[in-house]
Amino acid sequence: MRLVWQARSNPLAWWWGFLTLVSGANIALWFALYGQFHGLPTGSVDGTDIELMLLLCAAYVFGCAFRSFLPRADVQRICLFDTWLSSVLVGRSVATVAEVCFAAQWAIILDQLGKMAGADTTLNAALVIVPLILIAECFSWYAVLTTNYLGNAIENSIWAVAFLLVGIALCRLLPEFQGPVRWAILIAIAGVAGYLAFLVTIDVPMYLSRWRAGLADGSKLLGLFEGLRDVSTRWVVTHDIAHWKGEIAWMSLYFSAAVWSSLALCAAYSLEDHLPRYRAEAAAVTAPSMPRLAHSPSGALSPSL
Template sequence: MRAQSRALSNPVALWWAMLTLVSLANIVFWFILYRELNGGVAVSPSSDTSAMLALSAAYVFGCAFRSVLPRADVQRICLVDSWLSSVFVGRTVATIAEIAFAAQWAIILAQLGAIADAETAINMARVIVPIIVVAEICSWYAVVTKNFLYNAIENSLWAVAFLFVGIGLGRLLPEFDGLVRGLLIAGLIGIACYLAFLVVVDVPMYVKRWRIERAAGKPLLHPLVGLRDSATQWTVTHEFEHWKEEIAWMSLYFSAAVWGSLALCALSAMNDHGPQARAQTVAPSAIVQSATPR
């Protein structure tokens, strides 16, 4: 009983339980969405919708895996003593999931940009995935060398990528009305909050860690040595002190970001209604023009 009481009072255990429950709910929502978009009468699945569902599955299930088996990459800490908790496995899952998430944003910008004939959105769509691929390379380099500076660069690149996403959404905003416009506004608000978090919290955290490690003269690993280390070395800890700086970003990442992935699937499925949604916006001006004496 005392052991159970200590576990329940441990903030890390409570946080872990919350992550697991949210991830299970996200998986349920994905299956509901899959059934509605593939089996519903109202929506006929397009190739883009199918691709979005597949990409979302990679992200939803990847985040669920990382929620059940949390770890901090450079520190080599985890909550479960298993090879599945190794940084190598977790980082591989994360890489696939994050590129899939970036691809979702690229697809939605390209879709809506084509409907609205918005070249800015289409151009933004073209650069998002390449930027995130570079960010993933930086992340891997940080992992294998234990150099926090590359984590800072990685997250800075995420900020650049989502700044471009925000520019694309902002360009699309006046072109749409109704539910699509509401989703675009929600996306812009979410991106603004995400960018603020990266600039104020996340990137400075990694820069601070890098400076502390450098001041302490801690040696970096050779990439090949670090690659093996990432697959074989991990430390199990449930101490709040070890996890306190990870809790904020992981909580947002495995909840709000996943909800964004699911929302992108729904928005993609609405692409057949995009022209109508846009027409609702431009129709009043057309009526005024036709009523104006010439």
């Protein structure tokens, strides 16, 4: 891989450096979590459960790091480095595994909190998140193989539906918890709202615009088998910022904030033993009450416990 294009005058070099730095920090954070929670002793979150969350988190953290080190835009077949690892087939396969694992993390944490709070809305959301993302991945592969941006628009619309359900599930949990747990849920809701706003106002409209432009230009779509060969053998190295402008915003957010949320989910899941003390119901039961006054045989008032 040649790095001669990485000059201070090239904004792509700064962007790639940002992605690389953030990804390195994310990997370090994952290893810190692994060192903290690997082989966790017995408790309501047993060793097997936390190991699964660590594994799912690792798939997302390392998958996003791989895509940061070797950025590429799938439908356009463009990349920064001339290596077979930049092929769309490799990159999209890594992305698929990572994104399904990320969805599974959300399903697990919502299931954990939903059961603790007895919230059926949250439990139902946990059941449908992974199937929705699997469907979204099918549309992503359709877009990549055929070069039809409509598939990307549908894919990201499904992500929007999935995280709308996540937001509803989190809102259902708000009255069930208090203190720092409630604040954590509020922060998560704000993050989901920001993500939905980005998808609805920027991401999906961008892909729809590209799809309409392709229709206007009469661009020829690839067949599935032709596309499979194309994603395996063709990648175009470009260091022209104009070719990457549409990708920089979503990649920067995706490989930073989204990865941080994956790490946060892993850490939050390990705290199950501590969460019951922040249940609003438990707080109401343990709240001190004023002594009740009762009449004594002599007629004087005395406290009655």
